[in-house]
Amino acid sequence: xxxxxxxxxxxxxxxxxxxxxxxxxxxxxxxxxxxxxxxxxxxxxxxxxxxxxxxxxxxxxxxxxxxxxxxxxxxxxxxxxxxxxxxxxxxxxxxxxxxxxx
Amino acid sequence: xxxxxxxxxxxxxxxxxxxxxxxxxxxxxxxxxxxxxxxxxxxxxxxxxxxxxxxxxxxxxxxxxxxxxxxxxxxxxxxxxxxxxxxxxxxxxxxxxxxxxxxxxxxxxxxxxxxxxxxxxxxxxxxxxxxxxxxxxxxxxxxxxxxxxxxxxxxxxxxxxxxxxxxxxxxxxxxxxxxxxxxxxxxxxxxxxxxxxxxxxxxxxxxxxxxxxxxxxxxxxxxxxxxxxxxxxxxxxxxxxxxxxxxxxxxxxxxxxxxxxxxxxxxxxxxxxxxxxxxxxxxxxxxxxxxxxxxxxxxxxxxxxxxxxxxxxxxxxxxxxxxxxxxxxxxxxxxxxxxxxxxxxxxxxxxxxxxxxxxxxxxxxxxxxxxxxxxxxxxxxxxxxxxxxxxxxxxxxxxxxxxxxxxxxxxxxxxxxxxxxxxxxxxxxxxxxxxxxxxxxxxxxxxxxxxxxxxxxxxxxxxxxxxxxxxxxxxxxxxxxxxxxxxxxxxxxxxxxxxxxxxxxxxxxxxxxxxxxxxxxxxxxxxxxxxxxxxxxxxxxxxxxxxxxxxxxxxxxxxxxxxxxxxxxxxxxxxxxxxxxxxxxxxxxxxxxxxxxxx
Ligand code: SF4
Ligand code: SF4
Ligand code: FES
Numbered sequence: 280x281x282x283x284x285x286x287x288x289x290x291x292x293x294x295x296x297x298x299x300x301x302x303x304x305x306x307x308x309x310x311x312x313x314x315x316x317x318x319x320x321x322x323x324x325x326x327x328x329x330x331x332x333x334x335x336x337x338x339x340x341x342x343x344x345x346x347x348x349x350x351x352x353x354x355x356x357x358x359x360x361x362x363x364x365x366x367x368x369x370x371x372x373x374x375x376x377x378x379x380x381x
Numbered sequence: 382x383x384x385x386x387x388x389x390x391x392x393x394x395x396x397x398x399x400x401x402x403x404x405x406x407x408x409x410x411x412x413x414x415x416x417x418x419x420x421x422x423x424x425x426x427x428x429x430x431x432x433x434x435x436x437x438x439x440x441x442x443x444x445x446x447x448x449x450x451x452x453x454x455x456x457x458x459x460x461x462x463x464x465x466x467x468x469x470x471x472x473x474x475x476x477x478x479x480x481x482x483x484x485x486x487x488x489x490x491x492x493x494x495x496x497x498x499x500x501x502x503x504x505x506x507x508x509x510x511x512x513x514x515x516x517x518x519x520x521x522x523x524x525x526x527x528x529x530x531x532x533x534x535x536x537x538x539x540x541x542x543x544x545x546x547x548x549x550x551x552x553x554x555x556x557x558x559x560x561x562x563x564x565x566x567x568x569x570x571x572x573x574x575x576x577x578x579x580x581x582x583x584x585x586x587x588x589x590x591x592x593x594x595x596x597x598x599x600x601x602x603x604x605x606x607x608x609x610x611x612x613x614x615x616x617x618x619x620x621x622x623x624x625x626x627x628x629x630x631x632x633x634x635x636x637x638x639x640x641x642x643x644x645x646x647x648x649x650x651x652x653x654x655x656x657x658x659x660x661x662x663x664x665x666x667x668x669x670x671x672x673x674x675x676x677x678x679x680x681x682x683x684x685x686x687x688x689x690x691x692x693x694x695x696x697x698x699x700x701x702x703x704x705x706x707x708x709x710x711x712x713x714x715x716x717x718x719x720x721x722x723x724x725x726x727x728x729x730x731x732x733x734x735x736x737x738x739x740x741x742x743x744x745x746x747x748x749x750x751x752x753x754x755x756x757x758x759x760x761x762x763x764x765x766x767x768x769x770x771x772x773x774x775x776x777x778x779x780x781x782x783x784x785x786x787x788x789x790x791x792x793x794x795x796x797x798x799x800x801x802x803x804x805x806x807x808x809x810x811x812x813x814x815x816x817x818x819x820x821x822x823x824x825x826x827x828x829x830x831x832x833x834x835x836x837x838x839x840x841x842x843x844x845x846x847x848x849x850x851x852x853x854x855x856x857x858x859x860x861x862x863x864x865x866x867x868x869x870x871x872x873x874x875x876x877x878x879x880x881x882x883x884x885x886x887x888x889x890x891x892x893x894x895x896x897x898x899x900x901x902x903x904x905x906x907x908x909x910x911x912x913x914x915x916x917x918x919x920x921x922x923x924x925x926x927x928x929x930x931x932x933x934x935x936x937x938x939x940x941x942x943x944x945x946x947x948x949x950x951x952x953x954x955x956x957x958x959x960x961x962x963x964x965x966x967x968x969x970x971x972x973x974x975x976x977x978x979x980x
Contacts, residue, residue: 283526283552287833288427288441288866291526309525313417316525322913324510324529324597334596336510340517341422342415342464343498343634360517361462362478363417 281320299368314359315347330375349373385411386699388488390465393421394681395673395688396494397449402692404456408699411458420446425523429808431768432682439770439806468640490668490695493638497631497674505591511598515545515628522552530624534601535559536589540568542628546576557620560587560603570764571809578884580849601625633675641669650730651677660735662691686715721765721787742785754817756799760790762811774806804829805867815879824879830870836887844874845884852881896936898929910947917958
C-alpha cells in the first residue's frame with residue numbers, strides 16, 4: 280500500500296508477485312525486491328527491537344549500517360535491506376542480538 | 382580458491398569504470414558487489430547528470446548504470462550479493478550470501494571502490510523507525526518504487542538533500558521543510574532552485590533536535606542554532622511528519638583498504654579518514670588501487686573518471702602496454718572538473734597527496750535576457766559548476782560555455798532559432814523560454830516539467846514564481862513530451878508576467894467529495910479501503926476525512942456507507958468511530974477567558 284504506481288520518470292516493470300510470511304502473516308512482495316522494501320511496502324516499519332527494547336527500522340538500505348537485522352528462515356542477523364525476498368520466506372523481527380547460528 | 386588478475390570490490394560507477402577499462406584490454410576481472418544489482422548508487426539516481434556528454438551529462442543516473450553494464454565484456458565475472466569480508470596478505474575472503482559459502486580469491490591487483498556510508502547525526506530518538514538516510518529513501522523510492530512515508534523532513538541541504546527532496550515530490554510525497562545547520566545551502570544553486578519553485582521551505586541555521594514517536598516517527602522538532610551551531614532555546618518548531626531523511630554527508634568505507642595495509646589519513650575535506658593514493662589512484666600498497674567515494678567524497682562523474690584511470694593503470698601494468706596517453710587525458714579531465722569553486726574543498730584535501738592544478742574559467746553571467754518579443758531561452762544558471770549540455774545540445778551553436786566547462790553559459794540571441802532543445806536538455810532545469818506579447822495581452826512562458834500529473838492542453842493552472850509563490854492564473858497551450866521525460870509545458874500568462882512565472886501547479890480536477898472540509902474524495906476513500914483501511918477511525922487518520930471544521934457531521938454517515946458497500950458488511954457490523962469534544966471548533970482564547978472568569 281505504499282507502492283508508487285505512477286511516476287514521471289520511472290516505469291514500473293511488471294514483476295511476478297511472491298508470497299512471504301512476516302511473523303506468520305502472509306504478505307505479498309514483488310519478485311526482485313529486497314525483504315526490507317517488501318516490508319515497508321506492506322506498512323511494516325519496525326524490524327525488531329534492540330537489546331534494550333527500542334524499536335529498530337532500517338536506515339541505509341545498502342547493507343552498511345546493520346540496523347535492519349532480522350531473522351529470515353530461522354537465521355538471525357540477516358541484513359534484509361540487501362536480501363531479495365523469496366517465495367515462502369519466513370521473516371521475523373529480531374530482538375536484541377538473537378541466537379547466534381554457527 | 383579463485384584466481385583473477387583483477388579483483389574489483391564494489392560495482393558502482395567507479396568500480397564499473399575500472400572494470401570496463403581493464404577488461405577492454407583483456408584483463409581477467411572479477412567484480413564483487415554486496416547488492417542485488419550492479420550500478421551502486423547510480424541505480425537510484427533519477428535525475429540527469431551534470432558534466433559533459435563524454436561522461437553522460439544529461440543522462441539519468443539509472444540509465445548511465447545500464448550503459449556502463451553494457452560495456453563489460455567476456456573477461457568480466459560478476460558476483461552479486463557477495464561481501465568481501467577480509468583482505469589478508471596472500472588472499473581475499475568473500476562471503477557469497479546466495480550460496481552461504483565463503484570463498485578465497487587470489488588477485489594480482491585489487492581495485493577498491495567500496496564507496497561510502499551515510500553520516501549519522503545525533504539527536505533525540507534518532508533510532509526510531511522512520512529516520513532514514515537520504516540514500517535509503519532513494520533506494521526505496523527509485524529502485525523499488527516504495528515510498529516509506531507521506532510527509533518528510535529533510536535534514537541537510539547538500540546536493541543529496543536537494544535532489545532527494547525533489548525526487549520525493551516526483552514520487553508523490555510532501556517535503557515539509559529542508560533544514561540546514563549552516564547559513565547557506567550546501568548544494569548546487571540549480572538544484573536549490575528546483576525545490577524552491579515548488580515552495581519547499583528552506584530553514585538555514587536550523588537543525589533537528591528530536592524525532593517524535595514511540596514505535597515510529599510521527600513528527601520532528603527543529604531548532605535554530607547560533608554561530609557556534611548551538612541550539613537556541615525557545616526557537617523550537619514542531620513538524621508533523623512521518624519520515625525524517627538524514628542527508629548530512631557521507632563517510633568513506635575504508636575498512637578493506639586499511640586491512641590491505643593502505644595508509645589511512647585524516648583529511649576532513651575528503652570526508653574524514655581516506656586512503657592514501659597518487660594521481661593514478663594507486664595506494665602505497667603496490668597492487669592496491671582505489672577509486673570513487675572511498676577515495677574522497679565527490680560525485681559520480683569524478684568517480685567514473687577515477688575508476689577509468691585506475692583500470693587503465695592496472696591494464697598497463699598487467700598487459701605491459703602503453704596507455705599513458707589515455708591516462709593523461711583523463712587526468713586532464715579531472716583537473717578541469719575540479720577547477721570550479723565547488724571543488725575547492727576537494728582540491729585542498731587532495732593537495733595533501735599531490736599538487737593540484739586548476740584551469741581558468743569565466744565567471745561572467747549573462748546579463749541581457751534577449752530581445753523582447755522574440756521566442757527565446759532565458760538561462761538562469763548562475764553558478765560555476767562543471768556542466769555544459771546546454772552548449773553541446775544547441776543545434777545552432779547559440780550557447781557557449783566559454784573557456785572551460787565550469788564557466789557560466791552565455792547565449793547569442795542572434796543565432797538562436799527558439800527550438801527549445803536546450804531547455805529540455807539542461808540537467809539543472811535552469812533554462813526557460815519566454816516570449817512577450819505572444820498574442821495581445823498575453824505572454825508565453827515555457828517551463829521544463831518533470832512532475833505528475835501533467836496538465837492537459839487548454840487546462841487552467843496556477844502559475845508560480847521562483848519561490849513557488851502564486852503569481853497568476855495561466856493556461857496550458859501546448860505540451861511537448863520528450864523521451865527522456867523532461868517535458869516542456871507552454872503556459873500562456875497575462876502580459877507582463879513572462880519574467881516572473883517559472884513553475885505552475887495543476888488545479889485539483891473535479892471530483893466527487895465525501896468530506897468537503899478536508900477535501901477528501903470518494904475515489905480516495907475507495908482506494909484507501911482497497912489498500913486495507915477498514916474502519917472509520919483508520920480512514921480518519923489516513924485521509925483526515927471527518928477531521929475538518931464540521932466534525933464529521935457531513936461525512937461520517939457517507940464514509941460508513943461507503944465502507945459497508947465496499948466491504949460487504951452491514952452497517953451494524955461497522956465501528957462507527959469515536960465522538961470527541963469539542964462539538965464545534967472552540968478558540969483557545971475563549972477557553973482561557975472562561976478560566977480567568979472563575980478567579
Ligand atoms: S532554443 Fe534551440 S537554438 Fe536557441 S539556444 Fe536553445 S537549443 Fe539553441
Ligand atoms: S544551463 Fe547549461 S551549464 Fe547550467 S545547468 Fe543547464 S546545461 Fe548545465
Ligand atoms: S538498513 Fe543499513 S544495513 Fe540494512
